[in-house]
Amino acid sequence: MSLSLEQADAFAARLDVDLDGVCLLCLSFVTNAIHRGNRKEVRRWVRRMAPDLWEDGLEQTILDAVGLAVARGESDAGLWLADVEQRGPKSLLVQAVVARLAEQLADWERRSRAARLN
Numbered sequence: 001m002s003l004s005l006e007q008a009d010a011f012a013a014r015l016d017v018d019l020d021g022v023c024l025l026c027l028s029f030v031t032n033a034i035h036r037g038n039r040k041e042v043r044r045w046v047r048r049m050a051p052d053l054w055e056d057g058l059e060q061t062i063l064d065a066v067g068l069a070v071a072r073g074e075s076d077a078g079l080w081l082a083d084v085e086q087r088g089p090k091s092l093l094v095q096a097v098v099a100r101l102a103e104q105l106a107d108w109e110r111r112s113r114a115a116r117l118n
Helices: 005-014 024-036 039-072 077-090 091-116
Strands: none
Touching: 005 024, 005 091, 024 039, 024 091, 039 077, 039 091, 077 091
16 A cells, blocks of 8 residues: 555644654754745755654654554554654655654744744
């Protein structure tokens, strides 16, 4: 079965992965592209930073989160686990998690900026 980016995004949204322990400097390259509104640039930075974040500890975080999804019997969790184990940071799920974390950071940055202006 072929897994799509849309499926990866939907599955990533169900995982319990947050910004704790994630290199915010690494994510800032992605958030800068998000703030500029350039989706192609966002995808490029996600692909570029996923290996660094993976090596910096995101690997275990994602494997743990997907493992919990497998234990809960979530649909496609086993497929995603196999994909992540096989492809590592090149997995669409890993990239979807990185994109989701960057969106969370970008949202926090926007709120923080707005609060300072008020």
